[in-house]
Amino acid sequence: MLKNLRESLRNAPIIKRGSYNYFIHPISDGVPVVRPELLREVIACIVKNANVDVDKIVTIEAMGLPLGSALSQITDIPFIIIRKRKYELPGEIAVHQATGYSKGELYLNGIDKGDRVLIVDDVISTGGTMLATLKALEMAGATVKDIIVVIERGDGKKEIIDMGYDIKTLIKIDVDENGVKVLECIDGEC
Template sequence: MDKLKQSLLDAPIIEKDGYHYFVHPISDGVPMLEPELLREIVIKIIRKAELEDVDKIVTPAAMGIHISTAVSLMTDIPLVVIRKRKYGLDGEVSLTQQTGYSESEMYINDVDDGDRVLVLDDVLSTGGTLRAITDALEHIGADVSDVLAVIKKEGPNDLDDTDVNVKTLINVDVVDGEVVITDEHGDD
């Protein structure tokens, strides 16, 4: 069994405000992230994502950073981190991120009209973050070559009614306090 699947099956479940969710090294940074798991995920991303002629990897802070850094190191594609802090640099674009849990402003720097980008994130849940990012990149004039999230939580999300196709490595649900793998290979 692959390490990603096993790590999700072994993930602790916590309840917060009546919502059950899994705690996982990729989505939460705890428990600790074993190098073998990160390596497996990076190899799967490189095999699955459309990387040809990609100029930049774009990821939201914070939990996309470790995955995207590893992919950047393996592909030599520069990394742009979307921050929750405004820097006021030339060309900075703000976007409003809405998730099932919160709403906040985020800021994109160093993405220009015509850039071909890969958007990487840890989890697709409500889709609010990825929807805001893809909308902002479209506004900038960037060409989104691909969007990939490592883990997809089953259920409707904000990208369902868009043309954005999010590839995933594995799809899960939380049922009766346990992680259930709904698709071992994710979405293409």
């Protein structure tokens, strides 16, 4: 089921950011091009494996946008984007985010107390973005019904599970200077 995702990850270019081996991929970076068949495959797998009995889909800027948009169109569930820019709307919630290679603020708008949400994101590595997202949703009074992330790299997923959340990933990878190695797939066909 994840044939396009597996192959595209195995062929992803690697660049060094300090000592960090960063993989470049359409789902995580939007380059070189996001092919519709790849996005359809990923969204179909999300729909099959996520709890979509929710009020809102929550995704994170920037690469969560194509995922949230496509998922919203298929499920008819509205989606919220956690942004990296402050809008100063009433009730806006700001939280600090720290990842393996960046730090900054994230801003949540549009979640009401009691909303049941599905979080969808492109990558989890350190878990820093997901931790900030969960904190913002907790502050808003939302109930996280499910979390699904396309690509898992590193130990961030374990930290989220240790907090008591159920989190699913479609594919688990390891990255070194030689490339991306696919370790595990949700469909078991790695």
